[in-house]
Amino acid sequence: MKPFLVGLLALVLPLTNAQVPHWGPCPEPSTQPAFNLKKFMGRWFEIAKLPAQFERGRCIETNFTLTLDGSARVVSSEILKGEVKRIEGTAVVEDKKNPAKLGVSFSYVLPYTPYWILSTDYESSAVVYSCTDVLRLFHVDFAWILGRTRSLPAATVEHGKDVFTNNNIDVSRMILSRQKDCD
Numbered sequence: 001m002k003p004f005l006v007g008l009l010a011l012v013l014p015l016t017n018a019q020v021p022h023w024g025p026c027p028e029p030s031t032q033p034a035f036n037l038k039k040f041m042g043r044w045f046e047i048a049k050l051p052a053q054f055e056r057g058r059c060i061e062t063n064f065t066l067t068l069d070g071s072a073r074v075v076s077s078e079i080l081k082g083e084v085k086r087i088e089g090t091a092v093v094e095d096k097k098n099p100a101k102l103g104v105s106f107s108y109v110l111p112y113t114p115y116w117i118l119s120t121d122y123e124s125s126a127v128v129y130s131c132t133d134v135l136r137l138f139h140v141d142f143a144w145i146l147g148r149t150r151s152l153p154a155a156t157v158e159h160g161k162d163v164f165t166n167n168n169i170d171v172s173r174m175i176l177s178r179q180k181d182c183d
Protein backbone atom coordinates (compact mmCIF):
# COMPACT_ATOMS: atom_id res chain seq x y z
CA MET A 1 0.00 0.00 0.00
CA LYS A 2 1.16 3.52 -0.71
CA PRO A 3 2.36 5.38 2.40
CA PHE A 4 -0.34 8.07 2.10
CA LEU A 5 -3.02 5.40 2.11
CA VAL A 6 -1.62 3.82 5.23
CA GLY A 7 -1.62 7.27 6.81
CA LEU A 8 -5.20 7.79 5.76
CA LEU A 9 -6.27 4.48 7.25
CA ALA A 10 -4.54 5.32 10.50
CA LEU A 11 -6.55 8.54 10.55
CA VAL A 12 -9.91 7.04 9.74
CA LEU A 13 -9.82 3.74 11.58
CA PRO A 14 -10.10 5.04 15.14
CA LEU A 15 -13.29 6.83 14.06
CA THR A 16 -14.86 3.67 12.80
CA ASN A 17 -14.47 1.26 15.69
CA ALA A 18 -11.55 -0.40 13.92
CA GLN A 19 -13.89 -1.76 11.28
CA VAL A 20 -12.00 -3.32 8.41
CA PRO A 21 -12.44 -1.06 5.39
CA HIS A 22 -13.52 -2.57 2.10
CA TRP A 23 -11.90 -1.44 -1.10
CA GLY A 24 -13.97 0.50 -3.60
CA PRO A 25 -16.94 2.81 -3.15
CA CYS A 26 -20.07 2.01 -1.14
CA PRO A 27 -22.54 -0.42 -2.66
CA GLU A 28 -25.83 1.06 -3.82
CA PRO A 29 -28.45 -1.09 -2.13
CA SER A 30 -32.14 -0.84 -2.85
CA THR A 31 -34.18 0.65 -0.01
CA GLN A 32 -37.68 0.24 1.39
CA PRO A 33 -40.13 1.54 -1.25
CA ALA A 34 -42.51 4.29 -0.09
CA PHE A 35 -40.82 4.39 3.31
CA ASN A 36 -43.12 5.73 6.00
CA LEU A 37 -41.07 7.47 8.69
CA LYS A 38 -44.04 7.77 11.02
CA LYS A 39 -44.68 4.02 11.03
CA PHE A 40 -41.00 3.43 11.75
CA MET A 41 -41.12 5.43 14.99
CA GLY A 42 -40.96 3.82 18.40
CA ARG A 43 -38.80 1.22 19.99
CA TRP A 44 -36.39 -1.05 18.07
CA PHE A 45 -34.06 -3.62 19.59
CA GLU A 46 -30.72 -4.47 18.02
CA ILE A 47 -30.89 -8.14 17.00
CA ALA A 48 -27.73 -8.48 14.93
CA LYS A 49 -24.99 -6.19 13.78
CA LEU A 50 -21.90 -5.64 11.72
CA PRO A 51 -19.13 -5.09 12.61
CA ALA A 52 -18.73 -7.48 15.50
CA GLN A 53 -18.06 -5.39 18.60
CA PHE A 54 -17.80 -8.05 21.26
CA GLU A 55 -16.55 -5.61 23.85
CA ARG A 56 -19.52 -3.28 23.53
CA GLY A 57 -22.61 -3.05 25.66
CA ARG A 58 -25.64 -5.29 25.59
CA CYS A 59 -29.39 -4.72 25.49
CA ILE A 60 -28.94 -2.11 22.78
CA GLU A 61 -32.15 -0.43 21.74
CA THR A 62 -33.21 2.74 19.99
CA ASN A 63 -36.34 4.78 20.46
CA PHE A 64 -37.38 7.04 17.59
CA THR A 65 -39.86 9.86 18.17
CA LEU A 66 -41.22 12.09 15.41
CA THR A 67 -40.53 15.78 15.96
CA LEU A 68 -42.61 18.72 14.78
CA ASP A 69 -40.20 19.59 11.96
CA GLY A 70 -40.59 16.16 10.36
CA SER A 71 -37.34 14.73 11.65
CA ALA A 72 -36.96 12.33 14.55
CA ARG A 73 -35.45 12.33 17.98
CA VAL A 74 -33.27 9.26 18.49
CA VAL A 75 -32.47 7.85 21.90
CA SER A 76 -30.15 4.85 21.93
CA SER A 77 -29.34 2.96 25.07
CA GLU A 78 -27.20 0.05 26.12
CA ILE A 79 -26.07 -1.63 29.30
CA LEU A 80 -22.32 -1.32 29.65
CA LYS A 81 -20.52 -2.66 32.71
CA GLY A 82 -23.77 -2.81 34.61
CA GLU A 83 -24.80 0.74 33.84
CA VAL A 84 -27.43 2.03 31.42
CA LYS A 85 -25.83 4.45 28.95
CA ARG A 86 -27.96 6.70 26.76
CA ILE A 87 -27.11 8.85 23.80
CA GLU A 88 -29.46 11.20 22.08
CA GLY A 89 -29.42 12.24 18.47
CA THR A 90 -31.45 13.31 15.49
CA ALA A 91 -32.56 11.47 12.39
CA VAL A 92 -33.46 13.38 9.25
CA VAL A 93 -34.67 12.38 5.82
CA GLU A 94 -31.59 13.20 3.74
CA ASP A 95 -33.07 12.52 0.34
CA LYS A 96 -36.60 13.87 -0.08
CA LYS A 97 -37.03 11.71 -3.18
CA ASN A 98 -36.22 8.65 -1.11
CA PRO A 99 -37.39 8.97 2.50
CA ALA A 100 -35.81 5.59 3.36
CA LYS A 101 -32.43 7.32 3.19
CA LEU A 102 -32.11 8.77 6.65
CA GLY A 103 -29.13 10.43 8.23
CA VAL A 104 -28.42 10.15 11.94
CA SER A 105 -26.23 12.37 14.06
CA PHE A 106 -25.50 12.09 17.74
CA SER A 107 -23.85 15.46 18.06
CA TYR A 108 -24.19 18.95 16.63
CA VAL A 109 -20.54 18.90 15.60
CA LEU A 110 -20.68 15.56 13.82
CA PRO A 111 -21.98 15.17 10.29
CA TYR A 112 -25.04 13.05 9.60
CA THR A 113 -24.15 9.42 9.04
CA PRO A 114 -26.21 7.52 6.47
CA TYR A 115 -28.92 5.36 8.01
CA TRP A 116 -30.69 3.63 5.20
CA ILE A 117 -33.74 1.47 5.75
CA LEU A 118 -33.26 -1.32 3.21
CA SER A 119 -36.37 -3.17 4.27
CA THR A 120 -38.95 -3.10 7.03
CA ASP A 121 -42.48 -4.27 7.78
CA TYR A 122 -42.61 -1.60 10.57
CA GLU A 123 -44.19 -4.14 12.93
CA SER A 124 -41.57 -6.78 13.52
CA SER A 125 -38.21 -6.23 11.85
CA ALA A 126 -36.03 -3.79 9.95
CA VAL A 127 -32.84 -4.09 7.92
CA VAL A 128 -30.63 -0.99 8.21
CA TYR A 129 -27.39 -0.09 6.46
CA SER A 130 -24.85 2.69 6.83
CA CYS A 131 -21.91 3.16 4.51
CA THR A 132 -19.38 5.96 4.15
CA ASP A 133 -17.09 6.42 1.19
CA VAL A 134 -13.57 7.53 1.85
CA LEU A 135 -12.27 9.26 -1.29
CA ARG A 136 -14.09 6.59 -3.35
CA LEU A 137 -11.05 4.41 -2.61
CA PHE A 138 -12.60 2.40 0.15
CA HIS A 139 -15.65 2.39 2.35
CA VAL A 140 -16.57 1.56 5.91
CA ASP A 141 -19.98 0.18 6.67
CA PHE A 142 -22.33 -0.77 9.45
CA ALA A 143 -25.33 -3.04 9.22
CA TRP A 144 -28.09 -3.89 11.63
CA ILE A 145 -31.08 -6.15 11.88
CA LEU A 146 -33.59 -4.58 14.26
CA GLY A 147 -36.64 -6.08 15.91
CA ARG A 148 -39.69 -4.75 17.70
CA THR A 149 -39.01 -7.53 20.21
CA ARG A 150 -35.74 -8.52 21.88
CA SER A 151 -35.47 -11.62 19.75
CA LEU A 152 -36.59 -12.58 16.29
CA PRO A 153 -37.18 -16.00 14.75
CA ALA A 154 -34.00 -17.38 13.15
CA ALA A 155 -35.74 -17.36 9.77
CA THR A 156 -36.37 -13.60 10.07
CA VAL A 157 -32.69 -12.99 10.88
CA GLU A 158 -31.68 -15.12 7.89
CA HIS A 159 -34.07 -13.20 5.67
CA GLY A 160 -32.50 -9.95 6.92
CA LYS A 161 -29.04 -11.25 6.04
CA ASP A 162 -30.30 -12.20 2.60
CA VAL A 163 -31.43 -8.61 2.05
CA PHE A 164 -27.83 -7.47 2.63
CA THR A 165 -26.29 -10.25 0.57
CA ASN A 166 -28.64 -9.60 -2.35
CA ASN A 167 -27.33 -6.04 -2.31
CA ASN A 168 -23.68 -7.11 -2.43
CA ILE A 169 -23.12 -6.34 1.25
CA ASP A 170 -20.94 -8.89 3.00
CA VAL A 171 -22.51 -9.85 6.33
CA SER A 172 -20.58 -13.06 6.89
CA ARG A 173 -19.14 -11.50 10.05
CA MET A 174 -22.47 -10.29 11.41
CA ILE A 175 -23.05 -11.30 15.05
CA LEU A 176 -26.16 -11.59 17.15
CA SER A 177 -26.55 -8.84 19.74
CA ARG A 178 -26.97 -9.75 23.37
CA GLN A 179 -30.52 -9.10 24.55
CA LYS A 180 -30.67 -11.31 27.64
CA ASP A 181 -31.39 -10.18 31.21
CA CYS A 182 -32.19 -6.66 30.07
CA ASP A 183 -35.39 -5.69 31.89
Ligand SMILES: *[C@@H]1O[C@H](CO)[C@@H](O)[C@H](O)[C@H]1NC(C)=O
Nearest residue numbers: 042043062063064065073075
Ligand atom coordinates in the same frame (compact mmCIF):
# COMPACT_ATOMS: atom_id res chain seq x y z
C1 LIG B 1 -39.68 6.72 23.60
O1 LIG B 1 -39.64 8.14 23.58
C2 LIG B 1 -40.90 8.75 23.86
C3 LIG B 1 -40.76 10.25 23.70
O2 LIG B 1 -39.68 10.75 24.42
C4 LIG B 1 -41.35 8.35 25.26
O3 LIG B 1 -42.63 8.91 25.51
C5 LIG B 1 -41.41 6.84 25.36
O4 LIG B 1 -41.73 6.46 26.67
C6 LIG B 1 -40.08 6.23 24.96
N1 LIG B 1 -40.20 4.78 24.96
C7 LIG B 1 -39.28 4.01 25.52
C8 LIG B 1 -39.53 2.54 25.45
O5 LIG B 1 -38.28 4.44 26.07
